[in-house]
Amino acid sequence: MLRKMEKNEFEVFHQLLEDNFPKSERRLKHVQKRLLDLDSYNVFVETDGDDIVGFFAEWSSEAFRFVEHLAVNQKYRGSGTGSRLLKEYHDLSDVPVILEVEPPEDDIQQRRVKFYERNGYHLTPFGYMQPTLYEGETPIPLVLMSYPDRMTEAEFNTFKTWSHTTIYHPDNK
Template sequence: MMNERDFDKIFALMEVSFPESERRTYMGQKELLSDQHYRLITETNNNNQIFAFLATWEFPMFRFVEHIAVDPIMRGSGVGGKMITKYMKESIKPILLEVEHPDTELAQRRIGFYERLGFHLNPFEYVQPPLQKGQDDLPLKIMSYPQLLTGEEFVFYKENLYRNVYKIKD
């Protein structure tokens, strides 16, 4: 089980790396630690300090990367790419992740980063349900590895995400 200090470091990294609309509250995030599908993978330095993490959901048919973040002082060093590449290499299931629409330079760069790793930007309309009370749906895109999704696969994965990650009861 993850200790309090490690969780606090991960949550602090989450706060500097993602806008409020793309993360849960502290308690909401902490509650995920008891979910059997949720897993945090961390990278630490020689002093055992966490400087990067990958938050993932492991399901029978696929894997979903919810967050990947690197300490701002370590960004651009290749750490994030190495983490996700290692994760992809150990995977026999498809991997999905959400990205912003490619209408800003930063979003385009992020999509390009994942495409260089082997992910594909799917054409389907998708929204991330609110992660905190009072927030709106967030229009995003789904990227998938190792290939583009069919319409049927997209619907299957989306329904699983909504039910298991976002706790939406249909």
């Protein structure tokens, strides 16, 4: 069952974050830890003993929830865990969900998009270059997916403004 992560679980969470995301897609450890003090940032986890089965790191506003990072521990993959956790995450709130994916150009990227589509997400035509989270990194082209409804252009513009002033604000890098 998904629950809000306790601060004493940060080390296990951060290791899973490092195991599943390249350096360019995550923050420095001390910055990531500092985010836990923000009202608009939360991490939801499911645990099995000392293991984190999976997690959702989200930014929230009144209009939407943005999943910045989502991962399932390698030990628990392949048994429907990701889909089950997505359903549990959706059930936490009625607020629409937005997430970023790489444009579906290769097999892995296409499979990722198909996974989210099977779970009710809509690939949007809206994308941007993700601002870097590390000095010296290259911006990453990303497109958005939305749940439960298809995102409109007005919603995209609201999200983009909010994300660049909140998520990608220099204090949060």
